[in-house]
Amino acid sequence: MLRSNPELLATDQRLDRSQFDLLMQVAARYYRLVVFDSGNDEAADRWIRMVDSTRQLVIPTLATPESAESASLLLEALRHRDEASARLAEHAVVVVTQSEPGDTTRARRIADGFAGWVRSVKTVPFDPALKSGPLRWERLRSTTRDAWLRVAAAAAEGL
Known part of the structure; x- marks a missing residue:
């Protein structure tokens, strides 16, 4: 590291x-x-x-309009850069993480906006352990751990 x-x-x-x-x-x-x-x-x-x-691009974004717009602009720029970058964008995995509790509807709406643009879109639920100091796997809720395992599987599928 x-x-x-x-x-x-x-x-x-x-x-x-x-x-x-x-x-x-x-x-x-x-x-x-x-x-x-x-x-x-x-x-x-x-x-x-x-x-x-890179062989597999993973683009993390928060479930906020500003963050999603940045991710979208990045994908668009890669599509126009060259053939290899366009392929990376097309086969990317976008990860939409809920930044606040209870914003599941907004997270789903943002995730749906990336569908069809990239190979896979995954959502990760809000988890207080993601905002409180060093990240420790054992402190994450089981739903969060499962979501990150789905992200890892989607990324591995593209390798």
Whole structure:
């Protein structure tokens, strides 16, 4: 796991294209499955290299209009970037997570908006354990754990 240093600004922690390629080369030597959390900087060299190195794209979004719009714009940009990126967008898995308790209707409506655009759309229910400090699998509700297992299965299906 590579972790950012919370005492430095993000601009002081950026990987450039050659550093990303080296990281990918080393990781692929020892692991058959490499997972990247790309962050939200689509203009960064590392983000572009991550997309170019990806076989399965998983796009998380919250069940809010603003977050869903960002995910939608990302998918649209990938569709217009090149053939490989368009294929990634078409076969992506979108994960809509309820950010507040009781917003199941909005989460379903947002998820339905992605149907037909991507290979799979999954929803994850609100869980207080997702908002309270470090994520611990055993603290998640069983419905949340089951939902994340469905997300993992959908992503694995695309590999």
